[in-house]
Amino acid sequence: MRRRLLTSTLVVAVIAVLLLGVPLGVVVSRLIVDEAGQALQADARRLLSEVEYARIHHKGINTQQVARNYPDRYIQIYVGGTPPEATIVGTEPPPGRRMTSDAHSESGVWVQVSRDRGEVEQDVRARLLLIVALAAAALAVAVGLAIVQSRRLTLPLRDLAMIAERLGSGDARPSKHRYGIQELDRVAEVLDRSAARISDLLNREREFATDASHQLRTPLTGLTMRLEEIVAAADQPAVVREEGEAAIVQAERLTKVIDELLAAARRQRHAQVEPIDIDSVLIQQVTEWEPAFRRAGRKLLLDGERGLRAMASPGGLGQVISSLLENSLQHGGGPVVVATSNNDKSVVIEVSDEGPGISDELASRVFERNVSGGGGTGLGLTLARALTAADGGRLELIRPRPAAFAIFLLPVTEESHNRVVSGPA
Template sequence: MRRRLLSSTLLVAVIGVLLLGIPLGVAVNRLIEEEATQELSSQAKSLLGEVEYARIQDQPIDPEQLKRKYPDRYIQIYAKGTPPQVTTVGDEPPENHKMTQDAQSENGVYVAVSRDKTEVEREVRAWLLLILALAAAALAVAVGLAIVQSRRLTLPLSDLAMIAERLGSGDARPSKHRYGIQELDRVAEVLDRSATRISDLLAREREFATDASHQLRTPLTGLTMRLEEIVAAAHEPGIVKEEGEAAIVQAERLTAVIDELLAAARRQRHAQTEVVELDDLLDQQFIEWGPVFRRGGRQLKLSGTRGLQAVGTSGGISQVISTLLENSLEHGDGTVTVTTSDKDRSVLVEVADEGEGIPEDLAPRVFERNVSGAGGTGLGLTLARALAAADGGRLELVRPRPAAFALFLRQVGDPGRKRVVSGPA
């Protein structure tokens, strides 16, 4: 591309120089010749006047004086009389290089002034050489400008090609390069926007993979516990049936979690809330987590108001409570108490334990992504708060020591019960 730009610019410059230089050379040649002719004509008329004045004054013509006054000129003077007077001054130039202008009066005086044309040709050649030098300088400037312009155009294009190749290889960093050329800057802006979108897509995919691994761990743990209970109670048919049904419930919950995570990854989760019976939901959670707490020598306790209803999604509320119970099991201590109440136009589900709680410096950031004070993933509470917000509720840390989390849900009859929400952030 650079070679094509150079050749095309040079061609345009040559054509421009030829279109301007040739007419200029012809015009300069004619102008110099016309100036020389007009000078000879003016000298001939002036000399004719001097000769006429000398004849009126009856003074002779002095050739030496004329030679000094008109140097490098060949002068011929003819005057009528008896006999006629003929006067010549200077050396006659060669016939093929001779320029002559004459003048004649009514009294019979004829004057001719000639000069050597070689001097005029020399002056013409000097001007033509100057024009050629200017043309060569113009071509050199054109080549220089073409080189600069070609570098200005080709280097940004090469840079944009490298950026596009980098995007194709997965490096989605915006370049922020601008080149001072409107069209190239627009292409660079489009590539930067594409890089930002690709970066967001990659980040969402990574977050989805991380969130999926975290959210699927709890249902899989519950399913594993149910299967272990089945194996342990294989000699008791009634217990096997009960534990098998619980395992099916865990599998169904696992499927629901996968569906919600996939929808959240595509940003197309439009969950419409419904009336949820908290007693049924909490009973199911106690069935799932009760054996785990018993094996750990800890107690799981339910207290508060029964028969409460809230507006939300069963899957979302179950995941939030399951996350809180798992955190209490792993990071807390003592009895875990789940308390339900109904106040301030909200249905409250509080999960508290008797452990050391959350450090003061960590408490304000406990819901931030990747923040964990006990070697965890730092994702559970972040996702739980996002799920609570998706159902129109909120999840708060109401007491850091010992830790107590409260899930605020909307009451039945809340005006926003049919709100359409997006997936977890």
């Protein structure tokens, strides 16, 4: 590309120099010749007036004075008479290289002034040489500018190519380089936006993998507990049947969790929100987690208003409740109470215990990703809040010590029910 720029710039410069220099050389040479002819004509007229003045005052022609006044000129003066008086001053130019101009008066005086054409041609050559030198300087400047411009264009293009190759290799860092050229800066901006999108996609993929592993761990833990109950009650057929059915429920819940995660990855969770029975979700979670709390010597209680309905996704709300119960089991203490209430704006589900709670320093960051005060993964509460927000609700820490979390869900109204039935706009 640099060679093409240099070649094209040089061709344009040569054409411009030729289009301007050739006519300029022709005009300059003609002007010099015309000026020389006009100067000879002026000399002849002035000399004629001087000769006339000398005759009027009856003075002779002073050839030495004429030679001083008209150097480098060959002069012939003829004064009327029979025969005419002739006066010659200077050296006659070589034949064929003479420029001549003459003048005559009514009194019979005739004057002819000549000069060597070689002097005029030498002046023409000097001016033409100056024009050629200026043309060469112009070409040199054009080549220099072409080199600078080519470097200014090719270096950013090489930089952009390296950035594009880096994006292709998975390094999605925006370069934020700008080059002062509008078109190249626009390409750089597009590459930076692409890098940001690629980085966001990669982060989402990594987060999805992390979230999936974390969310699958909870139902797998519940399934393990049920299988342990089956093993412990192997001599009690009724208990084995009951625990086997519970294990099947856990397996089905595991399948739903996978579906929820895939739907969240495709950003389709908003289509799963529907009016649900809060009691059914809570009873399911209490049934699943009660054996684990019982083995830990703790109680899991369900309190508050019954028969509440809210806008949520059953799987998503179940995962949120499960994450809060697991968090209380691992980090809390005493009995855990799941209480429900209702007001004009929200259906509230509160999960609280009587443990040591959360420190003031950690309380403000408890929902941040990878933040944990008890050696956990730091993902449970982050994902729980994200799932609640996806259902149009919110998850808040309403009391740090002892810890109490509250889920605020949209109540079922005629408008929300109609929107779900008719589908998203």
